[in-house]
Amino acid sequence: MSVSETITGAKSTQSTDSSIHSASEVKSFIDRESVRRQSNKVLHGHPSPMYWKQLPESVETLLEKRLDFAKHQDFGVNLYVGTPFCLKTKPARCGFCLFPSEDYRGNAGVEDYIDILQKEFDFYKPYYGNDKLSSIYFGGGTPNLYHPEHYGRLMSFVDQLYGGIPDNIEITLEGIPQLFNEEKLTAIKNAGFNRISMGVQQLNEQLVKYSGRKQNNMQVFRALEISQKLDLASSIDLIYGWPEQTMEDMLNDLKVAVEAGVHHLTHYELNVAGRSDFASRQKRALLPSIQTNIEMYHRANDYLRSQGFEQVTVYDWKKIESSTQKERLGRYDYEHNMHHFVDHDEGAVNHTQQVCGIGFAAVNFHVNGVAADDESWIYMNHTSLEKYAKKVSEGRFPVERGFKYNHRDVKLAWLFQSMQTMKINHLDYRKIFNENLLERYGAVWEELDKRNWIRLSEAHVEFVGEGQYYMPMLQALIASKRLAEIRAAKKDDLASIAVSIE
Ligand SMILES: C[S@@+](CC[C@H](N)C(=O)[O-])C[C@H]1O[C@@H](n2cnc3c(N)ncnc32)[C@H](O)[C@@H]1O
Numbered sequence: 221m222s223v224s225e226t227i228t229g230a231k232s233t234q235s236t237d238s239s240i241h242s243a244s245e246v247k248s249f250i251d252r253e254s255v256r257r258q259s260n261k262v263l264h265g266h267p268s269p270m271y272w273k274q275l276p277e278s279v280e281t282l283l284e285k286r287l288d289f290a291k292h293q294d295f296g297v298n299l300y301v302g303t304p305f306c307l308k309t310k311p312a313r314c315g316f317c318l319f320p321s322e323d324y325r326g327n328a329g330v331e332d333y334i335d336i337l338q339k340e341f342d343f344y345k346p347y348y349g350n351d352k353l354s355s356i357y358f359g360g361g362t363p364n365l366y367h368p369e370h371y372g373r374l375m376s377f378v379d380q381l382y383g384g385i386p387d388n389i390e391i392t393l394e395g396i397p398q399l400f401n402e403e404k405l406t407a408i409k410n411a412g413f414n415r416i417s418m419g420v421q422q423l424n425e426q427l428v429k430y431s432g433r434k435q436n437n438m439q440v441f442r443a444l445e446i447s448q449k450l451d452l453a454s455s456i457d458l459i460y461g462w463p464e465q466t467m468e469d470m471l472n473d474l475k476v477a478v479e480a481g482v483h484h485l486t487h488y489e490l491n492v493a494g495r496s497d498f499a500s501r502q503k504r505a506l507l508p509s510i511q512t513n514i515e516m517y518h519r520a521n522d523y524l525r526s527q528g529f530e531q532v533t534v535y536d537w538k539k540i541e542s543s544t545q546k547e548r549l550g551r552y553d554y555e556h557n558m559h560h561f562v563d564h565d566e567g568a569v570n571h572t573q574q575v576c577g578i579g580f581a582a583v584n585f586h587v588n589g590v591a592a593d594d595e596s597w598i599y600m601n602h603t604s605l606e607k608y609a610k611k612v613s614e615g616r617f618p619v620e621r622g623f624k625y626n627h628r629d630v631k632l633a634w635l636f637q638s639m640q641t642m643k644i645n646h647l648d649y650r651k652i653f654n655e656n657l658l659e660r661y662g663a664v665w666e667e668l669d670k671r672n673w674i675r676l677s678e679a680h681v682e683f684v685g686e687g688q689y690y691m692p693m694l695q696a697l698i699a700s701k702r703l704a705e706i707r708a709a710k711k712d713d714l715a716s717i718a719v720s721i722e
């Protein structure tokens with residue numbers, strides 16, 4: 221089926237609706253952006269936290285409304301628990317990391333944080349107590365920096381808030397290789413976790429030095445081996461496009477990981493942004509070119525496929541060899557649930573997935589199906605430990621900023637998540653949102669088709685070739701009209717409707 225045959229009516233609507241992209245706008249956006257290093261490679265959501273601000277209502281009001289929603293809707297909860305601390309590195313923040321974190325300064329600070337965290341869990345008791353958990357994820361920061369005795373206590377906070385933890389849900393803990401020793405992994409397993417996600421980033425021991433991370437490959441192999449022995453599912457994160465990395469280095473990292481028996485791996489392109497050391501002029505000069513990164517993306521995919529791996533998202537790969545292994549190796553539930561956060565049953569929206577975030581920099585995401593504007597929202601806790609702790613000890617929700625979605629934002633957030641899986645089911649989109657996706661973004665699909673970046677089928681827009689590599693840019697393209705509107709509204713002073721939650 222040709223794209224133009226399928227997109228009936230797209231052209232006739234373009235001239236009248238300024239929220240719809242024209243063909244020339246799409247072409248010039250891609251021509252301009254595809255030659256720039258893209259940022260936002262790791263965090264994919266609409267809109268980016270850059271656009272969030274003080275919420276117009278108090279958190280208590282939002283949570284009261286959510287209680288009402290919870291009485292009538294079927295939904296699953298994905299709990300995220302944040303950890304602020306990381307081992308100090310030189311350069312700071314591993315040289316590349318853009319996630320909020322604070323330097324670890326000893327166990328006393330960690331103990332204080334756990335006490336504060338417990339208080340925040342208590343704030344949510346009146347609101348979240350009857351919810352059903354779909355998955356749990358302890359992220360950060362570096363959550364494997366807690367002492368062995370801390371894990372049971374941390375899990376007891378979850379248990380008490382939700383009145384028990386369902387059997388069989390995925391419970392993940394993120395961390396760095398050198399801290400996943402046998403004693404800790406055993407404590408993690410005994411506390412109820414069933415998956416670890418290990419940030420390895422580099423398996424070239426020379427190149428890893430750029431990040432200041434004190435890790436070696438033996439620690440990675442050992443952690444994988446112990447996890448396997450303890451029946452803990454494991455996945456590792458690797459980064460490509462690293463300073464001075466060659467194609468051979470990149471392929472060698474994958475080979476080492478595959479030979480170590482890894483079954484889940486995340487292969488992120490280095491996101492170079494902000495004030496990180498890797499974004500400095502000196503380090504930029506050492507980075508592979510955009511063209512080399514595109515080639516790395518394709519060569520990595522070919523290699524992983526040849527080793528029996530299946531691509532789950534633009535950067536996630538899994539190798540499942542048998543059904544028993546499938547059970548044992550974990551399912552990426554946390555990620556999967558968010559890729560399909562609104563589902564339907566023959567057109568009627570019947571299930572949503574929410575995120576409850578507790579702790580430093582954690583995010584709460586509540587989507588009320590596709591209902592009226594302003595009933596879906598997202599907010600983030602403080603990214604300064606001092607402010608987080610201060611607010612909680614004063615008995616206040618430690619929220620830094622947030623965003624209320626209108627109906628267009630919910631659709632865009634859903635599209636962003638689908639695009640991560642490199643496939644949009646346009647029939648589902650139509651059933652859920654009552655809108656024809658092929659017409660709505662007609663000029664976009666036509667341009668992508670010309671570049672051989674998509675394939676269209678009865679049910680899907682499927683991203684192929686460079687269409688996959690350029691996903692963050694394509695997400696930015698489809699959101700660009702709405703983001704321009706949000707920016708304009710911000711300029712026109714949204715402060716008039718924003719009542720401070722301070
Ligand atoms: C929140 S980090 C925490 C993981 C853990 N603390 C660690 O350092 O390994 C999660 C993952 O995001 C990825 N990441 C962070 N910053 C990145 C960047 N600038 N570019 C690409 N990936 C990045 C890394 O692969 C990392 O493992």
Ligand code: SF4
Pocket residue numbers: 305306307313314317318319321360361362396419
């Ligand atoms: S990469 Fe991991 S350890 Fe390094 S600063 Fe980021 S969160 Fe911390």
